[in-house]
Amino acid sequence: MPLILNPAAVKAATNMRQMVDLIDAGVREQAAGHVVVPPRMNLETSNGFFRVMPAVMRERGLMGFKIFNGSVQHGVRYLIGIYDEKGGELLALMDAAWLTGARTGATTGVATRYQARANSSSVGVIGSGLEARTNLGAVCAVRDIRRARVYSPTPANRERFAAEMAASLKIDIEAVDTAERAVRGTDIVVIGTNTTKQDNAFAYQGAWMEAGQHVNSIGSTGGKLREIDPATFVNAARIVVDSLHQVEDECGDVLETLERGLWQRGKVSELTALVTGAVPGRTSDGEITLFKSVGTGLQDVVAGFAIYEEATRLGLGQHIDDFLEHKRF
Amino acid sequence: MPLILNPAAVKAATNMRQMVDLIDAGVREQAAGHVVVPPRMNLETSNGFFRVMPAVMRERGLMGFKIFNGSVQHGVRYLIGIYDEKGGELLALMDAAWLTGARTGATTGVATRYQARANSSSVGVIGSGLEARTNLGAVCAVRDIRRARVYSPTPANRERFAAEMAASLKIDIEAVDTAERAVRGTDIVVIGTNTTKQDNAFAYQGAWMEAGQHVNSIGSTGGKLREIDPATFVNAARIVVDSLHQVEDECGDVLETLERGLWQRGKVSELTALVTGAVPGRTSDGEITLFKSVGTGLQDVVAGFAIYEEATRLGLGQHIDDFLEHKRF
Numbered sequence: 001m002p003l004i005l006n007p008a009a010v011k012a013a014t015n016m017r018q019m020v021d022l023i024d025a026g027v028r029e030q031a032a033g034h035v036v037v038p039p040r041m042n043l044e045t046s047n048g049f050f051r052v053m054p055a056v057m058r059e060r061g062l063m064g065f066k067i068f069n070g071s072v073q074h075g076v077r078y079l080i081g082i083y084d085e086k087g088g089e090l091l092a093l094m095d096a097a098w099l100t101g102a103r104t105g106a107t108t109g110v111a112t113r114y115q116a117r118a119n120s121s122s123v124g125v126i127g128s129g130l131e132a133r134t135n136l137g138a139v140c141a142v143r144d145i146r147r148a149r150v151y152s153p154t155p156a157n158r159e160r161f162a163a164e165m166a167a168s169l170k171i172d173i174e175a176v177d178t179a180e181r182a183v184r185g186t187d188i189v190v191i192g193t194n195t196t197k198q199d200n201a202f203a204y205q206g207a208w209m210e211a212g213q214h215v216n217s218i219g220s221t222g223g224k225l226r227e228i229d230p231a232t233f234v235n236a237a238r239i240v241v242d243s244l245h246q247v248e249d250e251c252g253d254v255l256e257t258l259e260r261g262l263w264q265r266g267k268v269s270e271l272t273a274l275v276t277g278a279v280p281g282r283t284s285d286g287e288i289t290l291f292k293s294v295g296t297g298l299q300d301v302v303a304g305f306a307i308y309e310e311a312t313r314l315g316l317g318q319h320i321d322d323f324l325e326h327k328r329f
Numbered sequence: 330m331p332l333i334l335n336p337a338a339v340k341a342a343t344n345m346r347q348m349v350d351l352i353d354a355g356v357r358e359q360a361a362g363h364v365v366v367p368p369r370m371n372l373e374t375s376n377g378f379f380r381v382m383p384a385v386m387r388e389r390g391l392m393g394f395k396i397f398n399g400s401v402q403h404g405v406r407y408l409i410g411i412y413d414e415k416g417g418e419l420l421a422l423m424d425a426a427w428l429t430g431a432r433t434g435a436t437t438g439v440a441t442r443y444q445a446r447a448n449s450s451s452v453g454v455i456g457s458g459l460e461a462r463t464n465l466g467a468v469c470a471v472r473d474i475r476r477a478r479v480y481s482p483t484p485a486n487r488e489r490f491a492a493e494m495a496a497s498l499k500i501d502i503e504a505v506d507t508a509e510r511a512v513r514g515t516d517i518v519v520i521g522t523n524t525t526k527q528d529n530a531f532a533y534q535g536a537w538m539e540a541g542q543h544v545n546s547i548g549s550t551g552g553k554l555r556e557i558d559p560a561t562f563v564n565a566a567r568i569v570v571d572s573l574h575q576v577e578d579e580c581g582d583v584l585e586t587l588e589r590g591l592w593q594r595g596k597v598s599e600l601t602a603l604v605t606g607a608v609p610g611r612t613s614d615g616e617i618t619l620f621k622s623v624g625t626g627l628q629d630v631v632a633g634f635a636i637y638e639e640a641t642r643l644g645l646g647q648h649i650d651d652f653l654e655h656k657r658f
Contacts, residue, residue, distance in 0.1 A: 006652040036372045043365045043385045043392070045414055050392050052383050056372045063372070063379050067394060067410070070417045070655075077417055077653045079410075081396070085374055088399045088406055093422070097656040194658065320649060323335040324406045326399075327426040329523065 003308065005094035005317040013311035014102050016134075017141040019303055020109035024275055026057060026302040027110060031272035034059040037297045039245075047074055053297035061085045066096055066300040080304040090324055092308040092317075096300065098130065103303030104295060105134030107271070108190070108216045111240055111291035113142040114274050114281035116188050116214035121146045123190060124183030126203050126227075128152035128161035131192035131218055139188055139216075140169050147172040151182035180208050189215040193227045206231025211286045218293045220253040228292075230257040236290035238282060239268045246294045254292065332637060334423035334646040342640035343431050345463075346470040348632055349438035353604055355386060355631040356439060360601035363388040366626045368574075376403055382626035390414045395425055395629040409633040419653055421637040421646075425629065427459065432632030433624060434463030436600070437519070437545045440569055440620035442471040443603050443610035445517050445543035450475045452519060453512030455532050455556075457481035457490035460521035460547055468517055468545075469498050476501040480511035509537050518544040522556045535560025543611075543618045549582040550623050557621075559586040565619035567611065568597045575623045583621065 005013065029035050036056040043050040048071030056063040063085040070076035078096035083089065120143045125132050128150060139145060148171060152158040158175035166173040176182050183189045183204070193203040206229055209215065215236065219227040233239060233254075241247045247254045248263075257263045269279040282289050311317045334342065358364050365385040372379040377400030385392040392414040399405035407425035412418065449472045454461050457479060468474060477500060481487040487504035495502040505511050512518045512533070522532040535558055538544065544565065548556040562568060562583075570576045576583045577592075586592045598608040611618050640646050 004649060004652050006650065007654045036374075038370055038372065041367055041370065041381075041383060043367065043383055045365075045385050045392060046387045046390070047415065048417070050383060050385050050412075050414075052370070052381055052394060054370060054372055054379060054381050054396075056374050056379050058375045061375075063374060063398070065381065065396060067383075069392070069412060072658045074417070075655045075657045077419065077655055079419065079653055081408075083379075083398060085379075086376065088377070088403070090406065090408065093652070095653050097654040318649070320333060320647070321335065323333050323422070324408055324424050325336045325426040326404045326406055328404045329401045 001319045001322055002090045003092040003311060003317045003319055005092060005307065005311055007095045007098055009311055009316040010094055010307050011098050013307045013314060013316050015310050016106060016137050018310060019102060019106040019306040020138055020141050022302050022306045023106045023299055024110045026298055027271050027275045029057055029059045030298055031276045035298055040297060047071060053300060055297040055301040056085060058085065062301065062305050064301040064304055066297060080300055082301065082304045082308050094304060094307060099303055099307060101130035101134040103299045104131055104218050104293060105138035106303060107242055107293055107299050108135045108218055108291060109138030109142045110275065111271060112139050112188060112214060112216060115240060115289040115291060116143055117212055117285055120187035122186040123148040123188045124186035125150040125190045126179045126182055127192040128157040129192065132161065132190060133165060135190045135192050135216060135218055136165060137169060139190060140171065145171055149174045149176050149182045149186065151176050151179045179203060183208055187213065189213060191217045191219060191227050193219040194225065195227050196225055202229040203227040204232060205229050206235040209235045209288050211288065214289045216291045217253065220251055221294050223250060223252050223255055225252040226256060228253050230260050230262045232290065233257045234262055235288055237287040239290045239292060240271055240274050241268060242271045242293045243296050244268065244270050247292055251292065251294050330648045330651055331419045332421040332640060332646045332648055334421060334636065334640055336424045336427055338640055338645040339423055339636050340427050342636045342643060342645050344639050345435060345466050347639060348431060348435040348635040349467055349470050351631050351635045352435045352628055353439045355627055356600050356604045358386055358388045359627055360605045364627055369626060376400060382629060384626040384630040385414060387414060391630065391634050393630040393633055395626060409629055411630065411633045411637050423633060423636060428632055428636060430459035430463040432628045433460055433547050433622060434467035435632060436571055436622055436628050437464045437547055437620060438467030438471045439604065440600060441468050441517060441543060441545060444569060444618040444620060445472060446541055446614055449516035451515040452477040452517045453515035454479040454519045455508050455511055456521040457486040458521065461490065461519060462494060464519045464521050464545060464547055465494060466498060468519060469500065474500055478503045478505050478511045478515065480505050480508045508532060512537055516542065518542060520546045520548060520556055522548040523554065524548065524556050525554055531558040532556040533561060534558050535564040538564045538617050540615045540617065545620045546582065547622045549580055552579060552581050552584055554581040555585060557582050559589050559591045561619065562586045563591055564617060566616040568619045568621060569600055569603050570597060571600045571622045572625050573597065573599050576621055580621065580623050
C-alpha cells in the first residue's frame with residue numbers, strides 16, 4: 001500500500017528537528033561505508049533535463065530515488081520514491097519540490113550543529129526564497145536562535161519573509177536593505193540565493209566575515225551560479241562540504257575559486273568527517289567556519305523517509321493499492 | 330492525473346502488434362540520434378540489487394524510467410514511470426513484471442519482422458515461461474504462423490503452455506519431449522530459458538540449425554546464464570543484437586563465445602542498423618539468421634508508453650490526483 005504524498009501533505013509532514021537528526025545519522029552511515037550513492041545521471045531533453053539520483057542505505061534498511069525533470073526556464077517537477085531496502089516494497093511516492101528545500105535546510109542544520117558556536121543566538125539571512133526559509137528553520141532547530149535579519153533585493157519579498165518566518169519560528173526577524181547589514185554582528189549566516197553575479201556583484205562577500213561566525217552557503221549549485229566570492233573561501237579557517245567531488249565539479253562559487261587559484265583543499269573536509277569527529281567543527285570561538293552544500297542523493301532519500309515516517313504518524317497522504325507484483329523465479 | 334496500472338491492467342492493455350510497431354519506431358528514432366539511453370545504474374543492496382534505467386526520446390516526446398529491485402532468490406519488483414518529454418508531466422506509473430517479458434517479446438518481433446523469411450509459418454519454442462509466451466506472441470504478430478512446437482523439461486509445463494497459447498494465439502501447438510524435436514523443421518526458433526548450463530548441456534545447440542531458419546535467443550541476460558552454445562553464433566550467417574555493448578558485457582552466451590575465440594564481430598549488427606536498412610535482415614532464403622537480445626531502457630520506456638496508450642483507450646487503471654508540483658523559478 002504505497003503512500004502518495006502531495007505538496008501539502010509533504011509540507012505538513014516536515015518536522016525539521018527529526019529531519020536534521022535522520023540526515024545526521026545517514027551521513028554517519030555513509031561514513032561507515034554502508035551507503036551506495038552513485039553520481040547522478042543527467043539526461044538531456046528537448047528543453048531541459050531528466051535527472052535520476054538513487055541511493056541505498058544498507059544499515060538503515062532504506063533505499064530510493066529522486067527524479068527531477070524540466071528546466072529553470074520552464075519549471076521543474078521533483079519525484080521521490082522510498083523503498084524498504086530489505087523486503088523491497090515500495091513504501092511511498094511523494095512530491096519533492098518543497099522537500100528538496102527542506103533537505104537542503106536539514107543538511108545545513110547538521111553542519112551548523114557541529115560548526116557553529118554553541119551559544120549562537122542570531123542569524124543573518126541573504127535570500128527570501130524556499131531555501132532561505134528551510135535553512136533558517138533548520139538553524140533554529142539546532143541552536144537557540146532569538147533574532148534574525150534578512151536581506152533580499154525586493155523589499156516586499158524580504159518584508160514578507162520577516163513577517164511569515166517570525167510567526168512560524170517564534171523569533172524576532174528584521175528586514176534590512178543591504179546584504180552586509182543583514183549579516184553584520186550575527187553568529188550564523190545563511191546565504192540561499194539564485195544569483196549569477198549580475199553587475200559583477202556576489203550576493204555575499206568574504207570581506208564581511210567576522211571572528212567566530214559560521215557561514216552556510218547553499219545556492220550556486222550549478223556551474224553558472226555565483227553567490228559567495230573567493231574571499232569567503234580564503235577567509236574561512238575551516239570549510240566543510242557535503243560532497244567534495246560534487247562541489248569541485250558543479251558549484252559555480254568553487255569553480256571560480258579554483259580558477260583563481262584560491263581553493264585551499266587542505267582546509268576542506270566532507271560532512272562525513274565532521275559528524276564522525278574525524279575533524280573538529282571548530283577549535284576556538286574565534287574561528288570563522290564555512291559550510292558549502294550542493295546536495296546529494298543520500299540527503300533526498302533520508303529526507304523522503306523522514307517525511308514518510310512523519311506522514312504515517314500523522315495519518316497524512318493517500319494510500320493506493322500495492323500495484324507492483326513481487327515476481328518469483 | 331497520473332494513471333496507476335497494476336499487473337492485471339498492464340496485461341489487459343498489452344496489444345502485441347502495437348507494441349512491436351512502437352518499438353520498431355523507437356529503434357529508428359535511436360538510429361537517428363534522438364534517443365538518450367545511458368548505461369543502467371546497478372546499486373548493490375543487502376540481499377540483491379536496485380537497478381535504474383532511464384531513457385529520453387526527444388522525437389517521440391517521451392521519457393521515463395524502469396526501476397527494479399530484489400534478487401532472483403528473493404523475487405523482484407519492477408516499476409516503470411512514463412513522462413511527457415515536452416511538458417514534463419508524469420503520465421503513468423505501472424507494474425513492469427509482465428511488461429518486461431512483453432517488451433522482450435516485442436523486440437524479438439521487430440527483429441523477426443526483418444530477419445525471418447516472409448513465408449515463415451512455423452515456430453519451435455524452447456522454454457515455457459513468461460518470455461517464451463510473449464516471444465511466441467510477438468512472432469505471431471509479425472508472421473502468419475500456423476503451428477508451433479514447444480519443449481520445456483517439465484511435461485506439465487510444456488503441456489500447459491501448448492494448451493494455453495494455442496487458445497490465445499489460435500494456432501496449433503504441440504508439446505514435445507526434446508528440445509531438438511521442438512525446433513526441427515521449423516521456420517523460426519524462440520529460445521527463452523533461465524538455464525545455467527547444468528550438466529554441461531545448453532538449452533539449444535547450433536548443430537540443430539537448419540538452412541533458412543531464423544533463431545531468437547532472449548535468455549542468458551546475466552553473465553552466469555547460458556542457453557545457446559558457441560556453435561549457434563558460428564553457424565549463423567548474420568547476427569543482430571539489441572545492444573552490442575551490453576551483449577558483450579552482460580550476456581553469458583556471448584561471454585563464453587568470446588572466451589573461446591569464436592565471436593565473429595564482423596557478422597554482428599545492432600537492431601538500429603537492421604530497422605533502418607543499413608544492413609539486410611537476410612540476403613537469401615537459405616541463410617541462417619540469429620537475434621540475440623539482452624534488453625535496453627529504451628525498450629522499457631517505449632513498451633510502458635504502449636501500455637499507457639492502450640490502457641487509456643480501453644479505460645483501464647486508476648487515475649490519482651496529480652501530486653507533483655510544477656515548481657517555477
